Structure formats: C-alpha cells, structure tokens
Amino acid sequence: MLYSRLFVRTVALIAWDFAAWIMAAVFVLGIRYSWLLSEENWNTIFVFMTIAMGVYYLIGCSTKLLVGKYRIGSFEESYWLFGTVMVSVFTAYLAQYALPQFSPAPFVFQVVMPFITVIGVLVGRGAFRGLKVFFRKHEVETKRTLLVGAGTLAYQLIRLIEDDVRAPYEIIGMVDDSPNKRNLRLGRVRVLGKLEDISAIIRAQKVEQVIVAIAEADSALLTRISDLVGNSLGTEILVIPPVSAMGGKYGDLSTVRKISITDVLGRRQVKTDLTQIASYINGKRVLVTGAGGSIGSEICRQVKNLGPERLIMLDRDESALHGISLDLYNTGLLNTPDFVLCDIRDAGDLRKIFETHQPEVIFHTAALKHLPMLQQYPEEGWKTNVLGTLNLLRLATEFKVEAFVNISTDKAANPTTVLGKTKRLAERLTAYFAQEFPGKFLSVRFGNVLGSRGSMLWTFQKQIEDGGPITVTHPDVERYFMTIPEACALVIQAGAIGRDGEVLVLDMGEPVKILEVAKKMIAMQNRPIDIVFTGLRPGEKLSEILVTEGEEADRPFHPLISHSTVEPLDPQDLSQLHEQTCESEIDAYLNR
Numbered sequence: 001m002l003y004s005r006l007f008v009r010t011v012a013l014i015a016w017d018f019a020a021w022i023m024a025a026v027f028v029l030g031i032r033y034s035w036l037l038s039e040e041n042w043n044t045i046f047v048f049m050t051i052a053m054g055v056y057y058l059i060g061c062s063t064k065l066l067v068g069k070y071r072i073g074s075f076e077e078s079y080w081l082f083g084t085v086m087v088s089v090f091t092a093y094l095a096q097y098a099l100p101q102f103s104p105a106p107f108v109f110q111v112v113m114p115f116i117t118v119i120g121v122l123v124g125r126g127a128f129r130g131l132k133v134f135f136r137k138h139e140v141e142t143k144r145t146l147l148v149g150a151g152t153l154a155y156q157l158i159r160l161i162e163d164d165v166r167a168p169y170e171i172i173g174m175v176d177d178s179p180n181k182r183n184l185r186l187g188r189v190r191v192l193g194k195l196e197d198i199s200a201i202i203r204a205q206k207v208e209q210v211i212v213a214i215a216e217a218d219s220a221l222l223t224r225i226s227d228l229v230g231n232s233l234g235t236e237i238l239v240i241p242p243v244s245a246m247g248g249k250y251g252d253l254s255t256v257r258k259i260s261i262t263d264v265l266g267r268r269q270v271k272t273d274l275t276q277i278a279s280y281i282n283g284k285r286v287l288v289t290g291a292g293g294s295i296g297s298e299i300c301r302q303v304k305n306l307g308p309e310r311l312i313m314l315d316r317d318e319s320a321l322h323g324i325s326l327d328l329y330n331t332g333l334l335n336t337p338d339f340v341l342c343d344i345r346d347a348g349d350l351r352k353i354f355e356t357h358q359p360e361v362i363f364h365t366a367a368l369k370h371l372p373m374l375q376q377y378p379e380e381g382w383k384t385n386v387l388g389t390l391n392l393l394r395l396a397t398e399f400k401v402e403a404f405v406n407i408s409t410d411k412a413a414n415p416t417t418v419l420g421k422t423k424r425l426a427e428r429l430t431a432y433f434a435q436e437f438p439g440k441f442l443s444v445r446f447g448n449v450l451g452s453r454g455s456m457l458w459t460f461q462k463q464i465e466d467g468g469p470i471t472v473t474h475p476d477v478e479r480y481f482m483t484i485p486e487a488c489a490l491v492i493q494a495g496a497i498g499r500d501g502e503v504l505v506l507d508m509g510e511p512v513k514i515l516e517v518a519k520k521m522i523a524m525q526n527r528p529i530d531i532v533f534t535g536l537r538p539g540e541k542l543s544e545i546l547v548t549e550g551e552e553a554d555r556p557f558h559p560l561i562s563h564s565t566v567e568p569l570d571p572q573d574l575s576q577l578h579e580q581t582c583e584s585e586i587d588a589y590l591n592r
Contacts (some may be wrong), residue, residue: 009244010067013125014057017066020120021053028113030210032106041106044096048105052092059084063428071163073129081125090113108398137373142170143208146201147189150176153240154213155186160253162187167228167253172205202235211238211256222263224521239263260458262450264514265481270489270560276496278480279293280361280403287359290345290366290393293319294452295407298488299363300324312357314340315366316533328412332426339357344388347395353397363491364392367423372537374418378582386581390429390571397437404439406430408503410447410480413548417539421581427503428569434501435568442498443566444491446506448546449481456514460521469530470518477515477542479507490560497557501568505546505553 023071025045055251060066065084070077089110096104104110147154154174161167171193176184184191192201201207211227212222222239229235238261286303290296291313297320304311313319321339326332337356342349344366367385368374374381389406396404408427411420427443434441450457456479463470487506522529536542546562547553553562569577 005067006327010039013072014060014066016124017056017060017121018053020124021049021056021117024113024120025114025590027116028109032108032112041103044103044105045109047099048096048110051095052088053089056084056088059087060229067355071563072132073125077125078122081121085114085118112206125239137403140149140166140168142168144172144206144260145169145209145211146192146198146205146207147171147174147211147213147216148176148195148198149192149212150174150178150181150184150186151214152166152285153215157213157253158186158189164253169209169211172207173201175201179265195228198225198330198555202229205474207235208299209236212240215240219264222259226259226264226523257396259524261460261517262415262483263451264520265517272488272489272493273496277304277492280496281492283307283309283506284360284402285310285312285357286361286363287357288363288365289314289315290315291365292324293365294449294455294484295488296363296365297324297327297493298484299365299491300328302492303363304328304487308361310338310357311358311408312338312351312353314342314344316341316343318527345383350391350395355397358399359396359401359497361400361403361405362392362396363405363495364389367407369409369419370420371411371540374422375538381418381422382578382582383421385419386425386429386574389426390574392434393429396441397433397439401439403495404430404433404441405491405498406441406443406444407491410445410508410544410546411543414444418541419579424501424566425569425574425577425581427566429571431503431566432500432568432570440498440500442494442501443503444494444498444506445503445546445564446482446487446490447508447546448482449484449487450481452484452557456517458523460518464521464525464529467529469532469534470522471534472514472518473534473536473540474542475515475533476513477512477536477540480511480546481543482506482508493558494561497561499563501565503551503564503566505562505563508546511516511543 010032029045043476057066062070063080063084065077065080091107093104093110147157158171161171171189174184174186174189175193175195176191176200177194177196181191181417192205202210210225212225216223217239221466228239229237239259240255241257279571281303288296288303288311291300292315296313296315300311300313301451313321318334321341322332322334325339336453340353340357342353344350366388368381393404406426408453409419411417411421412424412427413420415421415424427445430441430443448455452458460470490506496504498504518531522531547564548566551564551566553564555562557563
C-alpha cells in the first residue's frame with residue numbers, strides 16, 4: 001500500500017513537471033509570437049523541447065531527484081530542480097548545432113521559457129506540500145504549544161512536527177525578543193510577541209505547553225522563562241537538551257522533554273580545548289576508577305570520544321559496570337578485559353590490573369562520599385578515600401603513569417567532616433607523589449554535581465513522588481552546583497593544563513540556597529508539597545568554600561579553572577593523622 005502511494009505520487013509529480021514545460025512553451029509562444037511562426041521554427045521548437053525534456057527526465061531519474069531524493073517543496077529540492085532545468089535547456093541548445101538540418105530556436109523562447117518552467121515546477125510542488133500539510137490528521141491528541149525563540153531550531157521543530165503525524169504538538173505561535181523577528185512567520189506559525197508577553201499570550205491562546213526552542217539555552221534564561229510562565233498557569237515547560245548531551249539526535253522530537261531543576265541550575269556552556277585534551281588522551285591507555293559512578297561514567301563517555309588506545313573501566317560494583325557497558329556499547333555482556341571488577345582497597349588485585357593494562361593516564365573518581373555515613377563509619381572513608389588513593393598513587397609511580405588526576409571535593413577546603421578530611425589527605429598525598437616522582441600528579445576540586453547518584457536532587461525528587469514532605473537541614477544552607485557533563489569536561493581539561501602537584505578548583509558559579517532549590521522543584525510539580533527543616537548534621541556547614549584560607553589561586557590558562565596548591569603529605573606520616581580523622585569522629589558521633 002505504501003509503495004503504491006509513493007508510485008502514484010511520483011508519477012503525478014513527473015506528469016506535472018512535463019505539463020509545466022509544455023505550459024511554459026505555450027505561454028511564451030502565445031505572448032511573444034502570437035503563434036505566428038514558420039513551419040521550420042515549429043520543427044525546431046519541437047526538437048528543442050523534446051531534447052530538453054528528455055535530458056530533464058534522465059537527469060532527474062538517474063540522480064533520484066524526481067523520485068524522492070529531497071523533501072517535496074524543500075529549498076534543497078528547489079535548488080536542484082532549478083539547476084536541472086537549466087542544464088537540460090543548455091544541453092538542448094548545444095544539441096541544435098549537432099543537428100544542422102534545424103536552425104536554432106528563437107532566442108527569446110530559449111531565454112524566457114526555462115524560467116517559466118522552473119516557476120511552474122516549483123508551484124506544483126509547493127501546492128502538493130501545502131495540501132499535504134493542510135489535510136494531515138494527527139494520530140495522537142495534540143496540545144496547544146508555544147515556542148520560545150524564532151530561530152533555526154524553531155524552524156526545524158515546526159518542520160518536524162508538520163511531518164510527524166504522531167507529534168503531540170499543535171504549534172500556535174512563537175515569542176522572541178529580537179526586534180528583527182517582530183513580524184516573522186515560519187510557515188504558518190508567526191511571532192506573537194516578546195518573552196515578557198508570554199503570560200498574556202498563554203492565557204489568550206489557551207496554551208498548554210511551552211517549548212524552549214533556543215539552542216544551548218543557559219540557566220539564567222530558563223529561570224526567567226520559568227518565572228514568567230508561572231506555576232499557577234498549569235502550563236508545562238519543555239526544553240531541548242544541549243547538543244553535547246543529545247548523542248547525535250539534534251533536531252529529533254524524541255529529545256524534547258520537561259524542564260528540570262538541573263536545567264534551571266546548570267546548563268552552562270563550557271568551552272574546552274580539544275587540541276590540549278587530545279595531546280594526553282588520544283592513543284593512550286586510560287584507566288578510570290569508580291567508572292560506574294555518576295562522575296566516572298561521564299568521564300568514560302567523554303574520554304571514549306577522544307580516541308584513547310584503550311579505555312579501562314574499574315569499579316567494585318558489577319551492576320554499575322553493567323550500566324556503563326550498556327550506555328557506551330549497547331551491550332551488557334561484560335566479557336571484555338576493559339571492564340574491571342576490583343576494589344581500590346586491595347593493593348594486590350590492583351597490581352594485577354596495572355600489570356595487565358599498563359595504564360598511561362588515570363582519572364581517579366572512586367570514593368565514598370555520603371557525609372552522614374562516613375561520620376558514622378569513618379574507618380570506611382579512611383580505607384577507601386585515603387588508603388585506596390595511596391594504593392593507586394604507588395602503583396602509578398611504579399608503572400610510570402604519565403598523568404594522574406585525583407577527583408576531590410569542595411569539602412576538602414577547611415574540612416570539618418570525615419569526607420572532607422579524607423579527601424584533603426588524598427589531595428596532600430597526590431601533591432607528595434608529584435613532588436617525589438616523575439609524571440604529572442594533580443587533584444581537581446569541585447562541589448555538588450546535579451543529578452549524581454544519591455545526590456540531594458535524587459532525594460528531593462523521591463520525596464516529591466511520595467507526596468512529601470521535602471526535608472531541608474536549614475533555611476540558610478547553600479551549596480555550589482554544576483552539571484555532570486560540565487564538571488567532567490572541566491576535569492578532563494584540567495588534566496591537560498594542570499601543573500604537577502597542583503589542586504585545580506573548578507568555577508562553580510554562585511552558591512545556591514537549598515531551600516530555593518526545593519521551592520523550584522515543588523513549583524515544577526504544580527501541587528502543594530510541605531518543606532520540613534531537620535537541622536544541620538554534625539560537622540555540616542551552612543556554606544562551603546572552594547579554596548582554604550591562605551591558599552593562593554589564580555587562573556592562568558582557563559577562565560573556569562583556578563590553580564592552587566596544598567601541603568604535600570608523606571605517607572609515612574599517615575598513622576598519626578588516623579586518630580584525629582577517624583577516632584575523634586566516632587566519639588563525636590556516639591556522644592552527640
């Protein structure tokens with residue numbers, strides 16, 4: 001049935017094209033010559049038209065132009081149809097001189113007729129496309145939708161929605177702040193006003209959905225749109241993810257999704273120097289510890305695209321490795337040596353991994369990070385965050401690793417918890433190995449990442465799904481936030497520009513109050529959810545800092561990466577620090 005409809009459509013369009021050629025000839029002959037031509041001229045015109053139309057048909061079929069190579073009525077099809085008509089006419093013109101028994105066709109006919117033919121051909125295709133859109137019926141229920149933005153992305157969305165009978169959108173208009181687009185129309189859709197008019201337009205047009213059709217819209221713009229739309233209107237806000245997060249599906253309707261708190265707080269454009277990155281990643285054996293975690297898995301995704309010789313993914317959680325295997329390779333077999341099940345606490349097993357894979361670059365993301373758990377079980381934090389890191393550092397020097405990047409946290413600046421103290425010690429150990437051994441050893445410090453496994457956003461979302469309440473420790477507590485792709489892009493860049501022994505601190509923007517995050521998440525649900533304050537936990541701060549007082553930090557190479565230093569720590573001195581890191585925290589926890 002489908003092929004029969006395509007056949008009928010193709011035959012009808014070819015028939016229209018030939019009719020356009022004939023009508024163009026009739027028009028020119030009637031207007032210019034009033035049909036007063038000699039028999040010789042008539043014969044010449046007949047031969048000219050036969051050759052031109054024959055060449056047009058041959059070119060059109062051989063290049064698939066006449067059988068659906070381009071979308072009917074599109075600019076691309078129009079461009080090639082124009083060229084095909086002109087080539088056909090020029091070929092017919094040259095053929096006249098190879099047939100001496102015929103004199104050339106009248107000059108005006110040869111010049112004017114092709115342009116009228118093109119007009120006729122394009123009018124037919126335009127009419128076909130217009131009728132197709134007009135009579136198309138959606139197969140699903142649609143919602144009245146307003147686009148924010150009237151640029152290229154909006155045009156692509158309108159085209160995609162017109163072509164997809166299963167698209168649940170009825171585009172009724174656009175808003176755009178550009179004065180040049182005040183009266184713009186994209187197809188049948190026109191600009192209805194500016195962004196500040198969106199609330200009035202939503203009410204007047206009974207809009208049910210708003211799609212932000214602006215490529216790489218940042219958090220400030222998304223926050224403004226969210227505030228202007230207002231949760232009281234009951235209108236959904238949809239966004240298109242950044243190009244870097246779309247996996248090659250740019251312009252695909254399946255990427256359109258509801259706005260999230262991650263969009264509002266994150267989505268900052270991060271520029272990285274791929275030349276610098278490629279110089280230490282491309283063609284190298286790269287080991288990522290904690291590869292199944294939120295940060296580790298994203299680093300794996302980004303490193304994989306930079307052409308390493310081998311990407312070795314290490315984690316102690318087999319389910320996490322299964323997840324990253326499905327994500328990167330669309331298979332969960334886990335039967336290749338690049339997936340490594342190992343605990344960094346086990347120095348003996350780690351040695352076997354290094355002997356087998358001989359890594360040249362290491363991204364060390366494996367860590368225990370949940371603050372309350374580590375306060376209760378500080379020895380676990382010590383074993384993983386300190387001794388596990390030390391195991392890796394020793395093996396990295398033994399096997400002559402070229403670059404070792406230790407992932408740290410803002411809680412390592414003026415640490416007050418087991419998490420902060422153990423990660424601070426990991427930074428200092430990394431600085432010691434940088435001082436004593438060849439290779440590049442550095443740490444990268446940043447705060448909370450949006451959407452990471454077990455993060456605050458996960459907790460809030462689960463509490464909202466359960467009907468509330470949302471639990472917040474204190475009304476004034478605030479934290480730094482960045483998205484996972486943003487953080488990992490800067491981590492990889494930091495590995496390229498960082499100098500031996502440094503602690504690189506990522507620019508996290510301005511701190512955000514946790515209470516405001518909770519309120520925004522509730523507003524997006526459009527239903528009442530209570531907020532309950534539980535009080536600060538032992539060692540927890542109201543505000544985090546990224547750099548300890550007394551640490552100097554400058555930005556010589558990248559506007560979002562500061563370079564700082566920490567005091568190196570000889571591993572021989574660890575034993576005397578163990579008690580104040582762990583045992584004192586146990587006493588504090590038991591006596592609270």
